[in-house]
Amino acid sequence: MREWFSKTDPTVKKETLYIAxxxxxxxxxxxxGFLVSMHWNYxxxxxxxxxxxxxxxxxxxxxxTVQNAVEREKKPxxxxxxxxxxxxxxxxxxxxxxxxxxxxxxxxxxxIPLFFPRIxxxxxxxxxxxxx
Amino acid sequence: MLELAIGxxxxxxxxxxxxxxxxxxGPGIGEGNAVAAACEAIGRQPESKGSVTSTMLxxxxxxxxxxxxxxxxxxxxxxxxxxxxxNILMEAVGK
Numbered sequence: 001m002r003e004w005f006s007k008t009d010p011t012v013k014k015e016t017l018y019i020a021x022x023x024x025x026x027x028x029x030x031x032x033g034f035l036v037s038m039h040w041n042y043x044x045x046x047x048x049x050x051x052x053x054x055x056x057x058x059x060x061x062x063x064x065t066v067q068n069a070v071e072r073e074k075k076p077x078x079x080x081x082x083x084x085x086x087x088x089x090x091x092x093x094x095x096x097x098x099x100x101x102x103x104x105x106x107x108x109x110x111x112i113p114l115f116f117p118r119i120x121x122x123x124x125x126x127x128x129x130x131x132x
Numbered sequence: 133m134l135e136l137a138i139g140x141x142x143x144x145x146x147x148x149x150x151x152x153x154x155x156x157x158g159p160g161i162g163e164g165n166a167v168a169a170a171c172e173a174i175g176r177q178p179e180s181k182g183s184v185t186s187t188m189l190x191x192x193x194x195x196x197x198x199x200x201x202x203x204x205x206x207x208x209x210x211x212x213x214x215x216x217x218x219n220i221l222m223e224a225v226g227k
Contacts, residue, residue: 009185010182011182011185011186011189012185012189014186015186015189015190058196059193062189062192062196063189066167066185066188066189066192067185069167069170069171070167070170070174070181070184070185070188072171074168074171074172075168077164077167077168077170077171078164078165078167078168079164080167081160081163081164081166081167081192082160082161082163082164085160085163085164085196085199086160088196089159089160089196089199089203092200092203093203093206093207096203096204096207097207097210100207100210100211101211107207107211111204111207114200114203114204115197115200117193118193118194118196118197118200120193121190121193121194
């Protein structure tokens, strides 16, 4: 496991860590939003956990695919990326269906965190500008 | 007659969810093209691998959101819309 993790590109680790941090912060805000609107219960927490883990895992898997793809030729790289994207979309579909079908998860709390990586990418230039 | 109307509502929701998931194909093709271009760029300038990979990751995350929008629409059409539409129908017929 440790050997496998050490083979992971440092760029992938760094970006995944950034996405995970922003997802964590936004998850806290989501919990606060549910609390303020008086809709909070344990299903919101479980749903948020499931959604956030899926979002970060999806980004990490995408990073691993990019890491492998850039070492290949053009055509196999494009095919690998297409296959990976389809599989990851399927994974997210299964998670979203579980979120809505199982009573222990709040469906909306599962789906909303899936968009957190997109928000993290949007705010990145501003954070980078302040960090420099 | 009411059963037929409910059947049509459920059928249309399922068809809509299926049609929405067609949008899931686009990001895969786009990401494939982006990675192919990145391979070419790294082949030309191997020293830029880190920055190309970083930019690629961010670009792919943005591209994937389109597929996610489609996914959310499909999920809502399967799990939320049928119940809502059937309730509206029931209220309209007074049951």
